Amino acid sequence: MTCYHCGDNCDSGRISFDEKNFCCNGCKTVYEIFTTNGLSNFYEIEARAGTTPNEVQKKYDFLDNKDIASKLIEFDEEGVQVVNLSIPTIHCSSCIWVLENLNRLHSSISNSQVNFPKKTIRVTYKTDNFSLRTLVLLLSSIGYEPYISLEEYGKKDGKVDRSLIYKLGVAGFTFGNVMLLSFPEYFEVEEFWLEQYKQVFRWLMFAFSLPVVFYAAQDYFVSAIKGLRSKLLNIDVPIALGILTLFLRSTIDIIFDLGSGFFDSLTGLVFFLLLGKYFQQKTYSFLSFERDYKSYFPIAVTRLDAEREEENVQVYKIQQGDRILIRNQEIIPVDCILIKGTAEIDYSFVTGESQAIFKNSGDKLFAGGKQLSGVLEVEVLKSVSQSYLTQLWGNSVFQKDKVSAFQSLTDSIGKRFTTAVLSIAIISSIFWLFYMPSMALNVFTAVLIIACPCAIALAAPFTLGNMLRIFGKHKFYLKNANVIERLAKVDTAIFDKTGTITSSKKETITYEGVALNNEETKLLKTTLRASNHPLSRSLYNILKSNDIETLDEFQEHTGMGIEGRMNGHSIKLGSATYVGKDGTVSQENTSVFINADEDYKGRFVFKNSYREGVDVLFEELGRSMEIGILSGDNDGERKRLQRKLPKKTALLFDQKPKDKLDYIKQLQNRHSVLMVGDGLNDAGALAQSDVGISVSEDINVFSPACDGILDASKLTKLPIFVKLSQKSIQIIKMSFLLSLCYNLVGLYFAVTGQLQPVVAAILMPLSSISIVVFTTLMTNLLARKLAKPNKERRNDDDQGHI
CATH class of the missing domain: 3.40.1110.10 (Calcium-transporting ATPase, cytoplasmic domain N)
Incomplete structure (x- = not known):
């Protein structure tokens, strides 16, 4: 009997309820909570996906202390609080679904958003008859107890996970010792070996393999089991099957004295797999996938110096005690105290609640609010958080569903690949069982090891991640890698005029x-x-x-x-x-x-003074897509613009924000649209478009509605950014082809019995590494084009160069 909620064995403590079996009262209670509140879909998404809830009782009483709770709470205003909690037990799609539907478990919770890679949840709730402690107890009662460590709070990098290093160390140590113990077998030493030490050495190799299988390789088994429970064949299924097959066959060999088994291949396989994973992890870290606010937002704020002169400075240079100005429609980038002005703050970017909050001099203002009425003078309480506005940019409150099919294509290929590998392994093993039974196991394990879709899974994240870093280096800051995929598909570019293609500095x-x-x-x-x-x-x-x-x-x-x-x-x-x-x-x-x-x-x-090079910008973009201008100004610049634009370019003037949004929506019936604006009156159009880019000069134009922020000095490089996005997709497809060729060659040698499992174990991580190296080199090669002057780059384009 297995528990309907968590999947564990019920043993003697089985509890029957609603014609279902549960391992404990905790799981039964969670089931009742879910079904009573209309969350039974949790079990339909992924069977036995839950975890057993822990009894916490008074464990979190310390959260009733306001001083302690304030260190965890990100936002606390007008009866609304926002908190970001670490949930280590998040592991599948059912977890995400139920955690993002917490509002159905308690009416005080208005919004919850899961960050699956980081295993965190950001919850917005009303404090009437509800508190942080109540939230933590609610999460614990359904099996998602948060990890709260005030000692680690506020550290830049947080807790470092060293488990992979420990597992790699264990695998490397055992692999070396098993190889040493295998030497007598390798050299066919007889005499004293045959009579006295053969069984001792073999059982020592068995003992050394235990921590490898049950500790170092446990992640592959856990992932494979979760995939099979969900009726999904993930990339860890063939790996786990290969490890298990090697271990069982080797154990049977030494028990019945059939041979020394394949413990050297087994420990070598796990060691090289973990070595490849460690290399991937270090490469991801090198590519800086976790982007902080300092490196990704070129916005500025107006600071008042000692003589009360106004100066524009980058937001991360703001320090505690500085006086800054917050203008109408600007985002408040830091927690601060209101000194002068009438504060009418919209915190919908943070909480989703659109009702404005009025504040008086001396009141505290939280980062993320938008000023709606006039200019404010405030005093900074603390410097800008490196990640807070990055989270704000990705807040689900104003996320539009801009789905790219390319990532799902990658997933689809991975699933089909795993199915094909399992089929080939089984068919080839059956053939060898009839032709030469002694070769069947070697062929089966070699096929499972050599033909892994890891390389396919790596191609997209490494290519797009490296391109994300390159774009950022050239002051083009994208929300995520998915934007590159969408940017590669655009066929129409629409521009705002004032503040986008014109410069206020030369007017x-x-x-x-x-x-x-x-x-x-x-x-x-x-x-x-x-x-x-x-x-x-x-x-x-x-x-x-x-x-x-x-x-x-x-x-x-x-x-x-x-x-x-x-x-x-x-x-x-x-x-x-x-x-x-x-x-x-x-x-x-x-x-x-x-x-x-x-x-x-x-x-x-x-x-108007148009930005230098805009005529070249329109000329280059006009070669591959349609161009349009949407302006809120009158048509006094029509004739001048027509001289700079390709013929038949759509020019619309006196456009209100809603007019711009409606025009973009109409275009999307036939085209994939790129909208380029200044982030002020264009917020609706930027959000509606397939890709929305906000151009930043020297003012605070932070706009969560956009997909990217482009420094105004790099506007003329927009065509090359689009072209490099298209090239990135080509690199991913080339990586797929490279991986396919490698797997076909490897499978040939594996199926014909010419490939030993230990050799396959070495080649498999090398294939992943080769994909990483290929994508990194190709994207860096493309990046050279961004460093070239426009004239030289256009000559290359005319000659067909990359």
């Missing part, structure tokens, strides 16, 4: 209209200071008045304009319609109109 601005008095100028600059729109920032930088005061009221109407009120006076800036400008208006250039106290004053005329 020429003139004023036409009635001169503003001192009070109006002060109010104008104070209002502009609060806005994060590129035109507002450009205008703010050229005004000379330093009289900055706190606004009584600030509003920004996306796609229309901004309004500020102070001391009974008001000022509006934006489109002609927004400020109430009557009559026809010349639209030869982009203009910002001004209305002071409901009286039209004039306009600022912007002569």
Whole structure:
């Protein structure tokens, strides 16, 4: 009898409930909890996937201490807390499913998100009649007790897992000793060996093999068993079967004195498998797959120095005690204290709750909130977390389902490969049983060992991971490797205009209209200071008045304009319609109109300065895809843009954010769309597109809606980034072909009995290593193209070079 919940043997303590067997009351209770709350699908996804819950009772009473709990809680505001917990027992798809449905077990839990590779869960919950301790006890009651170690809290690298090193050491030690004990057999020494020590040496080899099979190789057995329970043939099934076959055959040989067995091959196989896994682990570490915030976000914040002069600095240079400005629609990058301004904070990026929270001077503000009304002056409580905003970027609250079929193709190949290998091993063994029975076991084990789909499984993560690192080195920062796959498939590129293909640093601005008095100028600059729109920032930088005061009221109407009120006076800036400008208006250039106290004053005329090389950018992209421009400005730049763009390029002006989103959605009926914007008014379009890229200059344009952030100075290299993404997919397919060739050759020698298991054990990790080396070399070779000047790169393209 096996437990319906966890799969363990029930033995004498069997408990029957609901026509099912359970090994203990804990498993029975978990089953009742799941079925009562509509979570019985847990068992349909993966049978016997649960773990036995532990009795924790008062173990976590210390979490009622607010000082201790605050060290674990990431966010605590207005009755909502967010915590990230380590759950070591997460092991399968059922675990993920039930943990991401915790809200069905308790109404106070609003959201839970699992990070399977790290075995962590991020939970957002309301604190009414619920606490961190209650959450931990709930998780423990269903078999997912968190690992909480305050001693390790806050360390950069956390707890280092050395289990692989220990297992490799055990396997290496036993392999060396078993080889030494095998020497008399190798050299056919008789005399004293034959009569006195043969059985001693053989049983010593058996003893040395035990820790290898039951400790060093246990991960392969656990993985294979879990796969079979789920009715899946994963890549560890043939490996575990080969190890088990070698061990059982060798044990039978020494018990019945049929020979010395294959303990040398067995220990060698496990040693070389673990050696290959260790190499893979070190390579992954070298490629920096775990990207921290410092290396992946080129955003800046405005810091006030000792003389209260404003300066733009990279966010990771912010230290405790610094004074910084948070403008309208900007993300708060650090925990801080509000000094000046009206704080209207949207914490939906963190909690999923869209209701704004108002704060007063002296209140604490948490990292991840977005300011919705005006400019804030805050004092930093602690420097930016290296991983916090990275987690924020990947928060499921604003994740759009942008599924790539390529990874599923890799998985599909791996499953079919394992099925084919098992079939070949069985058929070839049956043949040798009739033709030469003594060769059957050697052939069976050699086939299982040599033909492993490990190399296929490695091709995609190593190729895309290395390309991710290369892109980051050239200031193109992607959310994850999946974005590269989607970028390789785009056939249409849509660009925003202002702040994306234009630069605010080289714009020429003139004023036409009635001169503003001192009070109006002060109010104008104070209002502009609060806005994060590129035109507002450009205008703010050229005004000379330093009289900055706190606004009584600030509003920004996306796609229309901004309004500020102070001391009974008001000022509006934006489109002609927004400020109430009557009559026809010349639209030869982009203009910002001004209305002071409901009286039209004039306009600022912007002569856009396009980024250097944008004509070349459009020319290169136009060779392989369709181009389009979506702008919220008027069409004064139409003729000038048409000279820079390929013919038949779609040009749409006066587009509000919703118009941009709807246009992208319409295009997706026929195309795979890349959207490039500034991350402000384009958030909806960036989220809707197949790939959304936010261009960053020197302002805080952090946008969780986008898939990548591109430094503005590298915008002209966008075509090569797209091309290298396509080349990456080609490298993966070439790796598949290389792996297929290797396996066909290896299988030939294995099936014909010409390959000893120990030789196969050496060749198998070498095949994985060869794939890693191939993908790394090829991606690094492609990366050289990014370092070339645009002109030289275009010449290479014309000549057909990589």
